[in-house]
Amino acid sequence: MMNMSKSLLTSILRRIDEKEKSLYLLLLIAVAILPLASQSDYVLRIATLCGIYIVLALGLNLVTGYAGQMCLGWAAFYGIGAYTSALLVMRLHASFWLALPAAGLMAAFFGLLLGIPTMRLKNTYLAITTLGFGEIVRLILLNWTDLTRGSMGLPGIPSPSFFGIDLDGKLFYYYFIVVLVIVTLVTMARLVDSRLGRALQAIREDELAAKSMGIDTTRYKIVAFAIGAFFAGIAGSFFAHYSAYIDPHNFAFGESIAVLSMVILGGMRSLPGVVFGAVVLTLLPEVLREAAEYRMIVFGGILMLTMLLRPQGIFGGVQRKKVSLTPEAVGQGKQPLYQNRLPEKAG
Amino acid sequence: MSLLNIDRVTKRFGGLIAVDNFSARIDEGTITGLIGPNGAGKTTVFNLLTGIYPVDEGDIFLGNQAITNQAPHRIATAGVARTFQNIRLFKELSVLDNVRIGAHSRGRAGIFGAIFRNRAARREEATIHAKAIQLLQEAGLAEYSSELAGNLSYGLQRKLEIVRALAGEPRLLILDEPAAGMNPRETEELMAFVRRLHDRGLTILLIEHDMKLVMSLCQRVIVMDHGQKIAEGPPEEIRTNRAVVEAYLGKGA
Numbered sequence: 047m048m049n050m051s052k053s054l055l056t057s058i059l060r061r062i063d064e065k066e067k068s069l070y071l072l073l074l075i076a077v078a079i080l081p082l083a084s085q086s087d088y089v090l091r092i093a094t095l096c097g098i099y100i101v102l103a104l105g106l107n108l109v110t111g112y113a114g115q116m117c118l119g120w121a122a123f124y125g126i127g128a129y130t131s132a133l134l135v136m137r138l139h140a141s142f143w144l145a146l147p148a149a150g151l152m153a154a155f156f157g158l159l160l161g162i163p164t165m166r167l168k169n170t171y172l173a174i175t176t177l178g179f180g181e182i183v184r185l186i187l188l189n190w191t192d193l194t195r196g197s198m199g200l201p202g203i204p205s206p207s208f209f210g211i212d213l214d215g216k217l218f219y220y221y222f223i224v225v226l227v228i229v230t231l232v233t234m235a236r237l238v239d240s241r242l243g244r245a246l247q248a249i250r251e252d253e254l255a256a257k258s259m260g261i262d263t264t265r266y267k268i269v270a271f272a273i274g275a276f277f278a279g280i281a282g283s284f285f286a287h288y289s290a291y292i293d294p295h296n297f298a299f300g301e302s303i304a305v306l307s308m309v310i311l312g313g314m315r316s317l318p319g320v321v322f323g324a325v326v327l328t329l330l331p332e333v334l335r336e337a338a339e340y341r342m343i344v345f346g347g348i349l350m351l352t353m354l355l356r357p358q359g360i361f362g363g364v365q366r367k368k369v370s371l372t373p374e375a376v377g378q379g380k381q382p383l384y385q386n387r388l389p390e391k392a393g
Numbered sequence: 394m395s396l397l398n399i400d401r402v403t404k405r406f407g408g409l410i411a412v413d414n415f416s417a418r419i420d421e422g423t424i425t426g427l428i429g430p431n432g433a434g435k436t437t438v439f440n441l442l443t444g445i446y447p448v449d450e451g452d453i454f455l456g457n458q459a460i461t462n463q464a465p466h467r468i469a470t471a472g473v474a475r476t477f478q479n480i481r482l483f484k485e486l487s488v489l490d491n492v493r494i495g496a497h498s499r500g501r502a503g504i505f506g507a508i509f510r511n512r513a514a515r516r517e518e519a520t521i522h523a524k525a526i527q528l529l530q531e532a533g534l535a536e537y538s539s540e541l542a543g544n545l546s547y548g549l550q551r552k553l554e555i556v557r558a559l560a561g562e563p564r565l566l567i568l569d570e571p572a573a574g575m576n577p578r579e580t581e582e583l584m585a586f587v588r589r590l591h592d593r594g595l596t597i598l599l600i601e602h603d604m605k606l607v608m609s610l611c612q613r614v615i616v617m618d619h620g621q622k623i624a625e626g627p628p629e630e631i632r633t634n635r636a637v638v639e640a641y642l643g644k645g646a
Contacts, residue, residue: 233508236507236508236510237504237507237508240502240506240507240514240518241493241497241500241502241503241506241507241517241518241521242502242503242504242507243507244486244490244493244494244497245494245497247483247486247490247494248483248486248494248497251482251483251484251485251486252481252482252483252484254445254465254481255477255481255482255483256483256494257445257464257465257466257469258443258445258465258466258469258474258475258477259466259469259474259494259495259497259498259557259561260466260469260470260497260498260561261466261494261497261498262464262466263466269504273504
């Protein structure tokens with residue numbers, strides 16, 4: 047009887063998993079055939095934009111959602127990635143395929159640079175410092191005119207080519223960002239569910255307890271910043287080549303707030319939530335284009351409502367994974383677990 | 394053979410001398426109780442041992458290794474695990490995750506292992522998972538594995554904190570008022586649990602106000618008052634020690 051109900055339970059759980067899988071598959075198919083379903087360039091452009099923001103928001107989610115470190119200057123890493131990639135390709139004639147990872151690494155490097163002095167700071171202090179960092183980067187982009195042309199921006203950023211074939215089609219960019227989104231999602235899902243991911247969450251929950259568990263909290267926070275910034279840099283590189291023109295105002299404070307809002311709206315610590323938040327907040331300004339003057343009011347209103355009614359975000363809150371206690375899952379008899387095991391419970 | 398050697402340690406907070414020239418040796422495989430009136434400096438000693446406060450004077454050795462003024466995470470990795478007076482679990486994480494995080498110092502997997510899930514990383518994850526489940530089973534907490542730590546009852550939270558500390562395979566376990574706020578039944582259970590750990594050979598240092606627990610559990614008791622050690626010895630001796638009685642009840646008692 048016990049066994050039967052247990053196996054019934056596991057089969058139900060498995061079915062839920064199956065359902066989730068088929069949901070993801072459906073989503074993937076929908077994303078794949080979107081360009082066929084709609085011939086409109088406009089739709090494709092908005093979809094591509096959604097992809098860029100998903101990658102940006104997933105990066106920030108690792109820092110703010112999982113590690114619990116506030117950042118108000120996320121657009122700085124986005125901008126560093128965009129300018130690194132554009133300048134490498136335009137000034138040094140590097141290939142896009144080299145400039146893309148270089149942009150990620152450059153942003154990650156700046157993540158480390160920002161992290162080293164600031165990771166001793168907490169909450170408000172960290173928020174202000176990252177805000178300052180975002181402004182500094184924007185001002186450098188604006189004023190280092192020899193390198194960046196300042197407010198004139200960088201026009202004519204070339205599209206990538208692949209074995210001599212120019213890839214400047216909207217379809218290429220669309221499918222490429224889909225690939226980047228999937229890679230980012232898989233990476234984040236794996237990071238979060240690992241020794242590293244657990245350490246980050248421990249820091250968010252209780253830093254002192256995390257230290258007492260042997261977690262080098264300063265180092266892990268810096269690592270979180272670097273990984274998150276890497277993805278922001280990748281998003282920046284993609285954006286630079288996709289839009290073919292960048293200037294410093296693309297990476298201003300408003301952008302940082304927008305990305306942070308995506309993370310908060312969808313739900314920190316929930317990957318589907320962050321994707322949802324990024325899509326909704328990218329679409330919203332488009333939908334509200336008619337009422338352009340009231341756009342920011344609606345935008346702010348939605349955020350206030352989220353914070354009031356569902357501070358954990360729409361998808362936020364905790365997903366519980368059922369822990370299996372079967373001998374196989376527990377791994378009994380496979381290896382000695384630790385040197386001095388507890389003796390059998392007496393009486 | 395002493396596992397922990399605290400050698401003439403002093404800690405000042407401004408004008409206040411919280412710990413004054415305090416020395417103690419903890420022998421391997423023993424349970425030692427650290428008692429004293431409120432404000433005697435017991436928790437400060439714990440915070441010095443675990444690196445949360447820097448030591449002003451003196452040295453602390455774990456085995457042959459000096460751990461004086463090391464960063465808390467290094468001391469934890471060296472083999473000192475602790476619980477807190479006011480429970481500090483990772484409340485929004487599952488019971489299982491709490492224990493797996495406790496095993497952090499025994500793992501090595503980094504970014505590469507997390508993303509690419511190579512063999513070593515997979516094996517490490519499996520070992521940590523299995524160890525965590527086993528510890529939870531031994532403590533009778535396995536059925537709550539997927540529950541949020543913050544949703545457990547108070548007594549179970551206290552127990553989970555000990556299990557989390559054990560996951561790091563410590564050489565020395567220090568418990569800060571493990572029975573605080575527990576009802577008599579929970580205290581009994583806790584004592585049985587601590588005894589089993591002792592039988593396994595674990596060295597334990599605990600602060601506790603429940604004298605029944607201290608006297609029946611500990612082989613050795615150290616008494617502090619005003620930051621100083623005023624007595625040390627087996628429980629039956631401490632019970633009748635004049636200085637101890639005076640510290641608790643005042644002179645003329």
